[in-house]
Amino acid sequence: MHPQRWGDPARAEALPEGARGLVELAFGLVDSPAAPPASPPAPGIDVTLLDELRARLGAAHVLTDDETRRLRTRGKSTPDLLRARGGDLTDAPDAVVRPGSHDEVAAVLAWAVEHHVAVVPFGGGTSVTGGLVARREGYAGVVSLDLARLRRLLAVDHTSMTAVLEPGLRGPEAEALLAAQGLTLGHHPQSFEFATIGGFAATRSSGQASAGYGRFDSLVVGLRVATPRGDVRLGAAPASAAGPDLRQLFLGSEGAFGVITEVTVRVRPLPEVVHDEGWRWPSFDAGAEAVRTLAQAGLLPTVLRLSDETETAIGLARPDEIGGQSASGCLMVAGFEGTAEAVAARRTAVGALLTALGGEPAGEEPGEAWRRGRYDAPYLRDAMLDVGVLVETLETATFWSRRGATYAAVRAALETALPGALVLCHLSHVYETGCSLYFTVAAPAGDAPLERWRAAKAAANDAIVASGATITHHHAVGSDHRPWLHHEIGDVGVSVLRAVKADLDPTGVLNPGVLVP
Template identity: 70%
Template sequence: TLGHFPQSFQYASIGGFAVTRSSGQSSAGYGRFDSLVVGLTVATPQGTLQLGNSPANAAGPDLRELIMGSEGAFGVVTAVRVRVRPLPQVKTYEGWRWASFAEGAAAMRTLAQAGMLPTVLRLSDENETAINLAKPAEVGGESAGGCLMITGYEGTPEAVEAKKAAVTALLAGLGGENQGPDSGQAWSDGRFHGPYLRDSLLDVGVLVETMETVTFWSNLDHVYTAVKDALVGALGEATLVLCHISHVYETGASLYFTVATKAADEPLPQWDVAKQAASAAMVRNGASITHHHAVGQDHKPWLAEEIGPVGVQMLRAVKAEIDPTGVLNPGVLIP
């Protein structure tokens, strides 16, 4: 198995995973998709590019990194060579309760920096926890109902037992409350259902959308607050903003926001205003415009601010040399 199962899995392709730097729910244990790629074959207007002829090298910049994240702007990926692992003999999940989102995030940071990440590690803020546990009376944050963390373990029985024991001891020592397997298993069983709700909610007048970012641990709470404030400011006080962390690194973590509000008669312009406000809050507060949703057209206006003028010049130079007539996925990525 690749262990790579993002929420888009039912509609995605392996080449799409590569060129968008996809990240799945088991990234803590298996890694992001770009870390699983050994080699790529890419068809370009200048000929075929074959990459990944050795497990590692020092032969200049790694050109695989140029293709991964390129969104088809530099070539069409025709083959991907990936690292696979044996199918896990055991999969098990648990839920943990934390008094606040900040406390849960601090525990995630401790796990990551101690080199003790489970296969799955996810933390919902107070609002998302209340919604997921069907407790709407607790929506509103301020530790109303605490925060739910999901831990998941995959592998051999011996490896799972050892990792689970170590993680359990650390989380309990930090003040987490073990909720047992039920909430964790419920999350696993229903994790592909969420996107199918959007159209039904729109039909009854509820605008629902998502966005995500990533930043360093020292900046996480600041970005979390800034983006929430930007969304509520753009959409009104009746807006409900949910957030979770599901991709964790030694140096930082992603923030994934779900937004729900009353839909206007024209919901697209309504969302565009909110998207612009939240994107500005991300980039101008030191976070990335995207962790795993890629750039495309929606995020392209913010890319130049993130990578700077020299970065833009480099991307344009590659595009001009490889695809001078602009036939490859025009309109995406390149500012």
């Protein structure tokens, strides 16, 4: 991972020529290169404490060099990138520890409790909500607990169609191990190439094919978690009436309740056929009604996303990448995966319903173009930052009856806070009862981009909670959304979270300042 940009350093690129003209027209171009990579502050932890850990894990797995710590500093939100580009590494951990087993994770937690050191579980480092920035005050130091050595496929049950994965496996690594067994997990968030199995579980991630495969939390059937109070194993059966489902306490717990060391997931056969296609709608409202109808008819494709008018127009301005012939209306992408027979049957049924609802088929190219470029947008964000354009995303979910009001309220909040901004939205992650709304914002970065974005994001968060929607559908709470969580779960909900935290992590060493208000 690049320390100041998204993804593979070899793929860092300047803004493509076609997009450059568009950006210049909309915002102007201001050359804004990143500062040369800075050194993090010297480790602020007593070195003799680290020697204890070295004796347990081996010296090679307790690291304090600048490069290793730089790569474990914060996540990959635009504010994180802006701070890294400006040379601000003040949140760097004092050390990076890399346990190689569940027992070594437990040993690190015992050490942290004994010496009151804050521990930040680290998967792929792709958090966009400040999930990797622990509060430092009052602690003897902060260590990043990197799960990169825990990356095995531990077991496969072909009869029950489950697999046990270690948390440090990145998306492609997990898929490759499963593919060798003829299986797939089907979880493809945009951060797929770098994010990990443990991170997906700890944030309740949702992938681009969630309509067909389900959100990550719905794929999890079992968990093993190391907590400062001991080991927890959950998921004895596919379903259970043995009280509240405690797996749900750890899904989305963002490293604040324990470290997830094994994840048992539901798996599916590798699809025989993958087919993508586009549909055009006269308006976002018309397309959204069609999506609702599909969801409520039980006729969802595997992938389903609908861009609003602005996102469609921007996408269509670069037809080589997103596809389509007309800049008007809204583009829907539908993807189908499965056996040849199942895909054919579903395509026929979905196509008939969409046609009856007024959709116009746009052929395969828009869908195929989306699939080709589905992991590329984050690289474009860096290229935009290089020319002085602030780009960031945010997301929420709401019930169908409030979709229009939430969309309008968030859009208005962003446009008011950032005059001249382009606000794009797509609808994805669809349910019978509602959907998520995913916004992309582009605006001139100006002199104080961090402060301007924070104000805009706060306005959007206020609009989200005022409209009764969730503060996050899949990016998690982290430290960024924490001030808004009580609006969603109320005083009693907050005190339940605090009670769980106090019981599992009585000295508060796990990710302090993240999730729990």
